[in-house]
Amino acid sequence: MHAHHEASSERPGDAMNTDLWKLNATELGAAVARGEVPAVQVVESHLARIAAVNPAVNAVTQLMADGAREAARTTDRRRAAGEQLGPLAGVPFTVKENIHVAGWATTHGVRAFRDQVAEADSPPVRRLRAAGAIPIGHSNMPDLALSSEPESQLFGVTYNPWDRTRSPGGSSTGDGVAVAVGMAALGLGNDAGGSVRLPAAFNGVAGLKPSHGRFAADHRIMGQEPMLASQLIPVDGPIARSVADLRAAYEALAGADPADPRAVPVPAYGPRSTGPIRVGVVADPAGAGVHPEIRAALDQAAAVLEQAGYVVEEVRIPRFAESLECYGKLIMTEFGVNWPRVRQLLTEKGAQHIDLFMDRTPHTDLAEFLRQTGVRLGIQRAWAQLLDTHPLLLGPTSTQPVPGTDVLPDGTDTESHARLMLPGALCTVTSLVGVPAVSVPVGFADGMPQSVQLIGQMYREDRCLRAAEELERHFGVLAPLDPRP
DSSP states (O other), X not given: OOOOOOOOOSOGGGSOXXXXXXXXXXXXXXXXXXXXXXXXXXXXXXXXXXHHHXXXXXXXXXXXXXXHXXXXXXXXHHHHTTOOOOTTTTOEEEEETTSOOTTSBOOTTOXXXXXXBOSXXXXXXXXXXXXXXXXXXXXXXXXXXXXXXXXETXXXXXXXXXXXXBOOOSSSHHHHHHHHTTSOSEEEEEESSSTTHHHHHHTTOEEEEOOTTTBOOOOOBTTBOOOHHHHHSOEEEEEESSHHHHHHHHHHHBSOXXXXXXXXXXXXXXXXXXXXXXXXXXXXXXXXXXXXXHHHHHHHHHHHHHHTTOEXXXXXXXXXXXXXXXXXXXXXXXXXXXXXXXXXXXXXXXXXXXXXHHHHSOXXXXXXXXXXXXXXXXXXXXXXXXXXXXXXXXXXSOSSOOOBSOSSOTTOOHHHHHHHHGGGHXXXXXXXXXXXXXXXXXXXXXXXXXXXXXXESTTOHHHHHHHHHHHHHHHOOOOOOOOOO
C-alpha cells in the first residue's frame, strides 16, 4: 500500500482500463454513453479494485460481480444498437446492507436476517439503475444501524482508509469507505441523524441528505412498515467523491414514485434567486465548543462563499436543546416498544449505544409522545422562518475531528454518551426537521479530512449543491486514495 495520490487527470479515452476506477461517476457515465469506454471495462476495473483494496478496509460485503457484469454487457449492447444511455451509464455503486437489491439478502448486518432475500429493488436502487448505474455490492454497516461502532456481526469491522485507528463514521460506513478508495463511484446509504454525512465527512467524500419526501424509499423490515418517527426522520441519500456526482445521483433519485406515497412531485430545481443569497453561519450549534481547526475551516468556507457573492452572517439555531430532546423522545419511544425483542438480535457491544440513549431518554408514555409530535411541528415552523431570511446555513458536519475507532469506550456512562453525541448534533437536528443538507470536504486537519455542511430550505437541495460546488472548487476533491497501511 502506498500513500494517497491525486485523482487521475487523464481523460477517459486514454485512461488505461485498469485506472477507470479513478474516474468520477459523471466522467464514467459520459465516457460510456459516448462509446469511448465499454461498460464491461468500467465494471472489471472496479471489481479488480475491490479485489485489491477491500481486504484492507472491509467495506464491500456481498459482491454482486455476476450481476454487475451482466448489466454492463446489456449496457454495451444497448449502446451498440444506437440507444440513448442514461447519465450514469455503467457507473458502479454500492448499496448499504439495509436497502433492498433484488435477489440479495437485506441483512442489516445481523445473522437473523442473513437469508432475507429481497424480491424487488428498493425505489432508489431501481431509479439509479434506470439512470444506467450498476449495483456492484452491498456495503457494511453497524448491526441494524443502531451501534456507533463501525462493525457488523456478519461482516466484521470496516476501517477508515486515511487512518485505520480512526472511525470511518456510521451508519452508512461501507459506502463512505468504498467511494473514498475507488471501489465504487457512488454509494447509496441512509441518514437519520448524520448516517450519510458523517461517513462522507470522515472519509473525505461528499454526501447528500435529501429533504424528507424528496426521494422514494422503502424501509420495510421483513414486510413490516416503519412506525411514525421512522417514517418522518430517516431518508436514503447518495455518497460520492465530487459534488457533480452527488448532483447526478440527486437528479436520478428525485421525484414522486408510486412505490412511496411520501415522495413529492416537486421539481429538482427551484426558481433562481434574484438577489444574493444570505448564508447563516452556525459555528457551534450545540454551544458545546467547536475544535479550533474546524472553526478555522468554517471561517475559510464562509470567506469562499462571500467571494462567490453570498452574504454571510452568524445565526443561532432555534430551540436547539429542545430539538435534541424531541428527537430522542420520538425515536426512543418507538424503540422502547420493540427493544426487548430487537436487543436479542444484537451483541452486547451492538446494543450499548441504544441502551445508553434509553437511560438518558427513557421512552415516554403515549401522551408525551403525542405532545412531542406537536413540538416537532413547532420546531419545523421556527426553522422555516430562519430559512426564510437565510435560505442556506453553513455549519460543521461534526464539531470535533474524526474520532478514534472505539467510539464508545467500555464503561461509558449516560453523561459521557451525551457528550459523545454532541459533535454531530447539527446532523441530528436537521434530520428531525427534515431539511436537506450536503456535507462537503474542506481540506485536512491533522492529516485527516474535514468537512462542513450546507443546509437548505425544504426541497432546495439545488441551493445546497450549488454552494457546495463553490467550496469544492476552492478546496478540491480529496479522493480516491489508496488505504493507508
